[in-house]
Amino acid sequence: MLFLQNPPTFLFFTGKGGVGKTSLSCASAIHLARQGKKILLVSTDPASNVGQVFSQEIGNKITAISTVAGLSALEIDPQQAAQQYRERIVGPVRGALPDDVVKGIEEQLSGACTTEIAAFDEFTALLTDATLIADYDHIIFDTAPTGHTIRLLQLPGAWSGFIEKNPEGASCLGPLAGLEKQRQRYAEAVKALSDPERTRLILVARAQKTTLDEVARTHEELAAIGLSRQNLVINGVLPESEAVHDALAAAIHRREQAAIANMPAVLRDLPLDQLPLKAFNLVGVEALSSLFSDRDEAAPVVVDAPAKPVGLPPLLMLVDEIAATGHGLIMMMGKGGVGKTTLAAAVAVALAERGLPVHLTTSDPAAHLTDTLAGSLDHLEVSRIDPQAETERYRQHVLVTKGKDLDAEGRAMLEEDLRSPCTEEIAVFQAFSRIIREAGKKFVVMDTAPTGHTLLLLDATGAYHREVTRHITDSHVHYTTPMMQLQDAARTKVMIVTLAETTPVLEAANLQEDLRRAGIEPWAWLINNSLSAAPTASPLLKQRAAFELTQIEAVRTRYAKRVALVPMQAEEPIGIEPLLALVEPRNGLGLGSAKPRKVAL
Template sequence: MNFLDHPPRFFFFTGKGGVGKTSIACATAVKLADAGKRVLLVSTDPASNVGQVFGVAIGNAITAIVAVPNLFALEIDPQAAAQTYRDRIVGPVRGVLPDTVVRGIEEQLSGACTTEIAAFDEFTALLVDSALTADYDHVLFDTAPTGHTIRLLQLPGAWSGFLAEGKGDASCLGPLAGLEKQREQYKAAVDALADAARTRLVLVARAQASTLREVARTHEELADIGLRQQYLVINGVLPEGAAGDDELAAAVFAREQAAITTIPDALKALPRDQIALKSFNLVGLDALHHLLDNVETLAEHPAATNAEPIVAPTLATLVDEIAADAHGLVMVMGKGGVGKTTLAAAVAVELAHRGLPVHLTTSDPAAHLTETLSETLENLSVSRIDPHAETERYRQHVLETKGAKLDAQGRALLKEDLRSPCTEEIAVFQAFSRIIREAGKKFVVMDTAPTGHTLLLLDATGAYHREIARQMDDKGIHFTTPMMQLQDPKQTKVLLVTLAETTPVLEAANLQDDLRRAGIEPWAWIINNSIAAARTCSPLLLQRAANERREIDAVAKVHAQRYALVPLLKDEPVGEENLRALSQSQATTNAEADL
């Protein structure tokens, strides 16, 4: 493995949920410890399962992994860290400021940026020379801070004054209030991150075009702020020998090799490793020892595996219920890499095929979808919102209004505030909001929607209300805001997309909680690219299918009011026919009994 050559003291593993960064971090820790190095493995992943991987209870205290001499682990609970962090900031103003103001501050501190900064606050001490890490040769971090967080920590002080004077917008600067005491430690930590002799960033991806594009954006964002010591690991690549005579496995192999061949230019110069897809769950030392070896024998595949696809509701079942309303807003949401854009297109195409008028709107830049839906389909209209153009338009508007009277330092803070992940969500949703009104007379299928945190921030400031009132240019007319429409289950159906894997399911559950705080109840879950719902005779894929069943069971019985299972298909979901195929599967009836 290239990324293990001449290992530095610090490793950071980063990537979207479900790509396998925790498993790779654990396997790396074991390999270094086996080589006689004293290793500390630290996880700040909200979906961390490091303890599960090693079969040891790990908490917010350094714990020895008894089965691996020289290995120690620490799990920082980011949610607990964020709550402690919020209490530290909000506590002094409770009972002093009006309750509505306190609730607004709490909501500003409820987003992903607060969680990330709170976790960074916890592990910065591990990045600088201290008694905590003095005895370790290597410190490995499962999950790295984003470029946005690091840029925030590099900006000048005066966070509290900037926020207190109301100069910020719907922001991610709020989490930085009251951090002046740690600024020297933060500077040392950021310096350590940028030092190629001390720190190596490992970007973990899957052999999928969309995932590789996402990693390319992460690479460029981190490189722009000086974090250039990066390695790329493409995980879970189907071995050629596993395809055999199985049509599905052969198609997956060809698809993955095409994605690797056409890797984004930004990633081509990075040192690269590939890790073969394994049939077994990556739990326990035997599994970890094999992960980086790229060796797997057929003996590791169980001899007896149920080859029949799982019986579960299909996407067509959900579309039947949606179509019965004749019109409405359908929001398709989910974390990156789960296929929500493709499924939004599949829902729209299926509704249009039934003779219903549909407007599909997306901000996803995926070229294959643009090509797929560039053809004219009866009853279907498509709009593509350019998130970069919309975000730049929004930034300029805020700078020309709120930023007009700020000094140089204030404008620097505001500009960074406007580079937060929330800003793009706000800008894109404002563009979406112009289309939402159509849902009263046709179906509007919306891809790439904002989180509940962002919606609550905007609703609290009245931004949507004022914007729509301004567009109507008549405050005397009654109107319904997008937020009100999203909260009405008769007008809006939210579909959460996930994969049948532990981390994506947990991330979708967290997103569901986030939406519920905003008064939005998800209508259904869609489990995408399921091997368990497909027909295969590949021993490796059959075992992967067996591993999926626990996660499908959790969605069906714990998380979702209703759900659908979409099979992994042999053909790429491009074109009307292949998109419609996503609505069908081998099984067509309701089926917890087979789980």
């Protein structure tokens, strides 16, 4: 493995959800520990499951892994860290300042950037603690800070001074006020990150165009701020030896190889490792130890699994139930890479085929919905909330109003504040709010951003009034929050999309709990890209299909009120007919097409 050759002190794994960052970081930690190295594995992933991977409780204190000599682990809960961080700033002034002032400070610290900065605050201690570093040969992180967070920490001006002068104008600079006294430590942390002798960044992707495109954007953003030592790992590649068994295996192999061959040019000069798809789930030390092997030593004996789990309907059954309501909001939610965009398009097309008016829209930053839906259909309107365009429009408005009297240093701070994920979500959410009003007269089908962004988007609904009023000076401007519509099961159907794999199901269950805390009850679960619903002769795919059954049963019995199974497709579902085939598949390979029934209006 090139990414593990002559490793520096710090290894950071980064990539979108579902590509295998946690598995790779855990396997790397085991690999290095078994070479006699002392390793600390640190997770800052909001959906961290390192504890589940090693089958022991870890938590936020350094804990020795009982099954691997020389390996210790630490889980940093970003939400808990953010809460503790907020209290460190607000606690000393609570009771000493008027309640409305304290509430204003809390509002400054309610955004997504507080969570990012709080997590960075936690592992900055690890990056700058000379004693701790001396105790370990390597410290491995299963996530990496975003370019925005690092740029914030590099701002030359006085964070607290800017906030004192602009108390209503900064969402991401507010959290920085609590860091002022530790500025030197943060400078050291950023320096360590950008030092190629001390830090290596491992970009993790799957052999899919969307994940490779996203990794390319991450590469360019982090390289631009000095994180130049980067490796690329493409994980879970179907071996060529499996492609000979049937049309499904051949199609998957062909699709993956095309994605690798056509990866963005900026990635081609990076050291590249490809890891083969394994026939088993990467949970437990034995399974993780074999990740870097070409053989599947940890795989149990293949058992013949049913071609399709008993009792699970196709997506058609849910579409029929939705169609009967005549109109409403349908939201696809789930982690990145599970197929929300494609399934949103499939549901929208199936409803439009029935003669029902449908508006299909996406706020997915990857924006490949228009590629997926290559065609037009009566009764179907397709639009995209362009995050970049909406954000730029919003940024210019704030700069013209709030930034007009700032000096150069203050304006630089405001401009970086406006580059934050919070800003994008506010801007996108304003556009989104306009569109969902249409759901009273037609179907509005939305795919949303990957899990972490989705939760922040929902948080934006709860904090919508606060965030909007921070940047709107005209008291006569009318604004509303759509939270009540999202909470109304009669008007909104939330469909959680997942894969029949351990981590995606776990993360989808966590998402469901987060939705419920926001007063939103998921209507159904969709298990996408199921191999157990797509008969195959490939031994590896057959084994993967057998392993799906446990997770499918967990979804059916423990998590979902309604569930539909969508089979793995031999070909990309691009165009009207292939999308309809997802709703009512005529065979397990997705090679046929279904013609849904029209319904009377």
